[in-house]
Amino acid sequence: xxxxxxxxxxxxxxxxxxxxxxxxxxxxxxxxxxxxxxxxxxxxxxxxxxxxxxxxxxxxxxxxxxxxxxxxxxxxxxxxxxxxxxxxxxxxxxxxxxxxxxxxxxxxxxxxxxxxxxxxxxxxxxxxxxxxxxxxxxxxxxxxxxxxxxxxxxxxxxxxxxxxxxxxxxxxxxxxxxxxxxxxxxxxxxxxxxxxxxxxxxxxxxxxxxxxxxxxxxxxxxxxxxxxxxxxxxxxxxxxxxxxxxxxxxxxxxxxxxxxxxxxxxxxxxxxxxxxxxxxxxxxxxxxxxxxxxxxxxxxxxxxxxxxxxxxxxxxxxxxxxxxxxxxxxxxxxxxxxxxxxxxxxxxxxxxxxxxxxxxxxxxxxxxxxxxxxxxxxxxxxxxxxxxxxxxxxxxxxxxxxxxxxxxxxxxxxxxx
Ligand code: EPZ
Numbered sequence: 001x002x003x004x005x006x007x008x009x010x011x012x013x014x015x016x017x018x019x020x021x022x023x024x025x026x027x028x029x030x031x032x033x034x035x036x037x038x039x040x041x042x043x044x045x046x047x048x049x050x051x052x053x054x055x056x057x058x059x060x061x062x063x064x065x066x067x068x069x070x071x072x073x074x075x076x077x078x079x080x081x082x083x084x085x086x087x088x089x090x091x092x093x094x095x096x097x098x099x100x101x102x103x104x105x106x107x108x109x110x111x112x113x114x115x116x117x118x119x120x121x122x123x124x125x126x127x128x129x130x131x132x133x134x135x136x137x138x139x140x141x142x143x144x145x146x147x148x149x150x151x152x153x154x155x156x157x158x159x160x161x162x163x164x165x166x167x168x169x170x171x172x173x174x175x176x177x178x179x180x181x182x183x184x185x186x187x188x189x190x191x192x193x194x195x196x197x198x199x200x201x202x203x204x205x206x207x208x209x210x211x212x213x214x215x216x217x218x219x220x221x222x223x224x225x226x227x228x229x230x231x232x233x234x235x236x237x238x239x240x241x242x243x244x245x246x247x248x249x250x251x252x253x254x255x256x257x258x259x260x261x262x263x264x265x266x267x268x269x270x271x272x273x274x275x276x277x278x279x280x281x282x283x284x285x286x287x288x289x290x291x292x293x294x295x296x297x298x299x300x301x302x303x304x305x306x307x308x309x310x311x312x313x314x315x316x317x318x319x320x321x322x323x324x325x326x327x328x329x330x331x332x333x334x335x336x337x338x339x340x341x342x343x344x345x346x347x348x349x350x351x352x353x354x355x356x357x358x359x360x361x362x363x364x365x366x367x368x369x370x371x372x373x374x375x376x377x378x379x380x381x382x383x384x385x386x387x388x389x390x391x392x393x394x395x396x397x398x399x400x401x402x403x404x405x406x407x408x409x410x411x412x413x414x415x416x417x
Contacts, residue, residue, distance in 0.1 A: 002396075004389045004403055006380035007412035008362050011248030011285075014409045018236045018255045019045035019400040020070060020229035023305075024194040026094045027168040028229065029053045031198055032062055032074035033101035034172060037224030039202065043254075044072045044229055048397045052092045056084055060098075070229075079106070086112040086143060092397075093117055096124050097165055099145060100173035103136055108148045113140065118369040120328040130157045130170040134177055154179030154218060162187050162298040167214070168195055174216035175204040183214040189299040190259040194230045201225035231256045231279075234305045235399060237263040238374045240283050241309040242406070244272040245316055245382040249284040250409055257281055262302040266292050270313060291319030291356050296326050308334045308375035315343035316382055317356035324351045334372035337365040341379050341387070362387040367394040374399065381411055388416075 020043035030053070032039050044050060044066075054064050054072075061079040066072050082102045089095040093114035102109035114122060124145070131147060132138050133155040138147040154177050159166055167187040172195075174181035186192070188210055196209030202222040208214045236255045243250045244267055257264065257276040264274055264281075270292040273284040291314055296304040304327040314321040315338055325331045332352060335345050340363045344355040362385030367373035373395035380387030389395075392415075395402055403413045 001390065002392050003416045004377065004392050005414055005416055006362070006377065006387045006389070008380055008383035008385060008387060010246065010381070010410060010412060012243045012246050012250050012381070012406070012409040012411060013248045015251045015253060016239055016405045016409060017253045018231050018239070019043070021191055021194070021232040022047055022049055022398050023164070023189075024191040025050060025229050026053055027097050027165070027172070027191070027195045028198050028227065029057065029072070029074065030097040030101050031172055031195065031202070032057065033060070033076045033079065033098060034105050034176065035202060035222040035224060036077040038073055038075040039198070039224050040071065040073045040226040042226070042228040043070045045070070045232065045400045047400055048393065049092050049094065052088060053094070056088045056095055056098065059085065059088070082106050082109045084111040089114055093122055094165060096127060097169055097172075099127060099147065100131065100169035103131060103147050103149050104152060104173045104176040107150060109145070111145045113143050113145060118333050118372070119331040124166070126159045126161070126163045126166040127169045130159065130166065131173055133157050134173055134181065152177035154181040156182045156184070158184040159186075161185070162212075164189055164192065167192055171196065171199070171206070171214060171216060174218060175199050175206070175222065177218040179218055181216045181218070183216070184212070186212050186214045187298060188212055190230055190233065190256070198225060198227040201227055230259070233259045233263065234303065236260060236281065237306045238309050238378070238399070240267050240272060240274070240281070241313050242378050242381055243283050244270055244285050244289050245313050245378050247285045248410070249282070252281045252283070254279055255281055261300055263306055266294055266302060266310060270317065289313050289317040291317040291321040291354070293322040295324035298327070304328060304331060305371050307331060308371045309378055311345070311352065311354060312338060312375040312378040314354040314356060315345065315360060315379065319356055321354045321356070322351060323354060326350065333368035334375045337368070337372070337376055338379055340365055341383055343379070359384050361385055364388040364390065367391045370394050370398045377402065381406070381413070
């Protein structure tokens with residue numbers, strides 16, 4: 001398994017281009033199932049999870065082509081299977097996002113239950129509840145979600161909690177349903193808006209996306225479209241946490257600052273000087289970061305996908321930070337690894353108390369999940385001495401060529417096969 005070797009203690013300087021958003025690209029790739037026409041996507045990041053999704057869609061008969069500079073085209077004219085097998089789904093939970101489109105276009109689907117992952121048990125009961133409300137006969141057998149629907153009909157659906165992929169699955173099911181569907185308590189993430197914009201370009205009738213009430217009026221069929229994936233706000237936030245931890249000055253290109261309000265607020269509170277343009281951010285860090293407490297919440301609140309990265313920054317800050325993880329029940333797997341590097345962190349249920357220390361010491365640590373890996377890289381970049389991060393296939397799921405981008409910023413980091 002690959003690992004990253006980092007010589008810490010060097011400030012970051014230079015420019016980096018942020019990739020397309022993983023969590024927008026994943027549902028959008030699955031939306032290709034909704035039409036027999038070709039959809040063409042730009043700014044698709046080169047990530048393990050993208051490869052897994054293309055392989056899953058390919059198993060069903062979707063023909064996809066990856067062109068130069070992030071262009072991917074997909075055609076679902078000859079789909080011959082509506083099954084998502086366990087061997088692929090177990091590697092990526094987001095595979096559940098084929099359920100809605102398969103039901104909407106083909107009237108049946110057999111999708112392996114994703115199972116849990118390091119950060120929590122990750123149920124899909126809200127996806128199932130919503131599809132059943134739209135008329136699907138849906139049950140679970142032998143670890144699969146098995147669903148049938150002659151034609152889905154519109155429904156008014158209130159999910160028990162805000163669910164990002166739940167909102168996405170139900171939106172994709174509703175675009176071809178008979179009648180109007182209202183999603184209450186819908187997720188407001190920018191990735192939801194990006195998916196809705198693609199669906200509208202394909203001929204769907206959607207309003208309210210970006211708010212907690214989305215209205216979809218079903219149509220008979222959807223046609224092809226071309227769409228550019230929005231920038232990845234979490235990758236951008238990760239690089240900002242890195243420069244806040246190491247010091248220096250970096251410029252991020254091809255970002256969307258207007259989707260990063262909570263992230264930018266917290267990093268300014270930590271002492272990072274941030275200047276924003278329409279699609280760029282310049283960040284400068286002098287001196288030691290200030291402790292910055294936060295609690296994760298649904299968009300537009302502080303994103304859970306940035307919790308581990310801002311915790312890493314807080315381990316070096318002057319002062320004590322109180323962190324509360326409100327979205328997932330077990331998203332502190334990075335803590336014991338950071339403690340191996342000298343971090344002082346105390347966990348009490350959903351709350352972590354981080355007492356900043358002058359410095360961290362490099363160590364060999366193990367990645368456990370995607371964003372935990374990113375927090376260990378940030379800690380390694382700032383630590384004294386050498387850090388080796390093992391099992392970085394977790395990192396490769398959501399970050400495109402992370403070490404190459406950091407090398408371009410002056411970091412001493414290399415991938416060890
Ligand atoms: C999406 O996961 C993201 N993944 C996650 O990013 C992100 O952390 C999460 O949203 C929260 O923002 C993708 O978009 C592919 P949820 P998702 O459904 O949709 C509970 C990353 O690092 N819940 O919004 O699976 C659930 O257990 C990944 O890129 C139910 O109980 O998250 C959780 O506690 C990690 N029943 C909460 O809701 C359901 O049917 C929010 O989950 C659905 C969710």
